[in-house]
Structures are given as structure tokens and as C-alpha cells.
Amino acid sequence: ETGVTQTPRHLVMGMTNKKSLKCEQHLGHNAMYWYKQSAKKPLELMFVYSLEERVENNSVPSRFSPECPNSSHLFLHLHTLQPEDSALYLCASSQDVRGSGYTFGSGTRLTVV
Amino acid sequence: DQQVKQNSPSLSVQEGRISILNCDYTNSMFDYFLWYKKYPAEGPTFLISISSIKDKNEDGRFTVFLNKSAKHLSLHIVPSQPGDSAVYFCAARESGSARQLTFGSGTQLTVLP
Numbered sequence A: 001e002t003g004v005t006q007t008p009r010h011l012v013m014g015m016t017n018k019k020s021l022k023c024e025q026h027l028g029h030n031a032m033y034w035y036k037q038s039a040k041k042p043l044e045l046m047f048v049y050s051l052e053e054r055v056e057n058n059s060v061p062s063r064f065s066p067e068c069p070n071s072s073h074l075f076l077h078l079h080t081l082q083p084e085d086s087a088l089y090l091c092a093s094s095q096d097v098r099g100s101g102y103t104f105g106s107g108t109r110l111t112v113v
Numbered sequence B: 001d002q003q004v005k006q007n008s009p010s011l012s013v014q015e016g017r018i019s020i021l022n023c024d025y026t027n028s029m030f031d032y033f034l035w036y037k038k039y040p041a042e043g044p045t046f047l048i049s050i051s052s053i054k055d056k057n058e059d060g061r062f063t064v065f066l067n068k069s070a071k072h073l074s075l076h077i078v079p080s081q082p083g084d085s086a087v088y089f090c091a092a093r094e095s096g097s098a099r100q101l102t103f104g105s106g107t108q109l110t111v112l113p
Helices: none
Strands: A005-006 A010-013 A020-024 A031-037 A045-051 A053-059 A064-070 A073-079 A087-094 A107-113 B010-014 B019-025 B032-038 B045-053 B056-059 B062-067 B071-079 B086-093 B107-112
Touching: A005 A087, A010 A020, A020 A031, A020 A087, A031 A073, A045 A064, A045 A073, B010 B019, B019 B032, B019 B086, B019 B107, B032 B062, B045 B056, B045 B062, B045 B071, B062 B086, B071 B086
Parallel strands: A010 A107, B010 B107
Antiparallel strands: A005 A020, A020 A073, A031 A045, A031 A087, A045 A053, A064 A073, A087 A107, B019 B071, B032 B045, B032 B086, B056 B062, B062 B071, B086 B107
């Protein structure tokens, strides 16, 4: 248990479905992140939130929609995904956006069929 | 264009021997480097870091070396243990900025008993 909890651990969804990934941290961190890990590729930063405000969006398609209702929770809403979106989605948090001490969750393994 | 490159996707080493994982970067503004370790079904966990003002940092069996002129860093694990078998990610950032970590694609280390 790292302090960052992601649910669900695995998700299979059709291209017309709508689903959400959830991330929760109780470390007192002020920054939260979504990363995507595809096979044999670097971790790709998707979104950064600082004190519940989105501060970075790395050209992510609109079919991915983040939400940060408070500093402890982060969601990634998914709709009309493509098979190439299948990947491991990792949530991370840090004390603030300038900190290098990321704590990662275990990830959600997403398969789009 | 990948700014952090791990050119070896996999490495196998005999237990008790030294493991050397390599990482190259292209962005000369990077001045803080980290290694993360990832087991299957878990998120990456921080292993060791180094600032550009140093060329070596040691923590137990793990040592990171930085060659700024070559834009190269390496992680040495000695002696290697079967429990070290994992994917190792190299990451870099410009400290003091809000720019986030840039990760490599990872190297799968297998330590054979």
C-alpha cells in the first residue's frame, strides 16, 4: 500500500461505453497526476492538477476528461475510447508540482474492445 | 522525440553479479535525475536520485552515476538479487520549475538465481 489507491485495478470496456477511473490519496499532497503507460513506451504525462486546478494538459484527446473535486481525489472519465487507448493508467501525487517525490498508485489496466 | 532514452528493453544478470542499467538524455536543462522500480501489478516506486551537482550517489546496493558531458546516467546494483527483478525507469526534470518528470521507456531486469 503506497498511499495512493486506484480503482478499479482492471477494466474492460467497449468503444461506446462510458467509464471512470478513480484515484485517492491521503498523503496530504497538493499535486496529482495521470500518466499513461503503453507497452515498451515511456510513461506519458496526461494531466497535472495542483490544488484542484488543472495546470497541465499534454495534448490529450477530449475522450479523456479529468476531474479533481478535492486535493485527495482525482478521476479520469472515459468515453468513446479506441482500442489503441488500451494501456496501464497510473495516478501519482506529490507534495506540490515542483516536488520530485512522486508516489504512484498501482494503476488501472484498461482494455478497450 | 524522446528526451530520456533507455535503449535496452531488457537485461538478464546472474544473482550476485552486478547489474548496470543505462539511460541517456538529450535535454541539457535536465538537472535532476531519478530511478524508479516497478513490479508487475504495482505502480513505480522511487529508488534513488541524483542532482547534477554530483556525479555519484550511493544507497546500499544501489549506485547512480551521472556523466553530464555525455548526458548519460547509469544505475548499478551490486550484488544483484532475484528480488531486484523488475522494470526500472529512468526519469529527469528541470528542478525548480513546474515542468514534470520525463520518463524513459524502462528496462526489464531479470536476476537469475
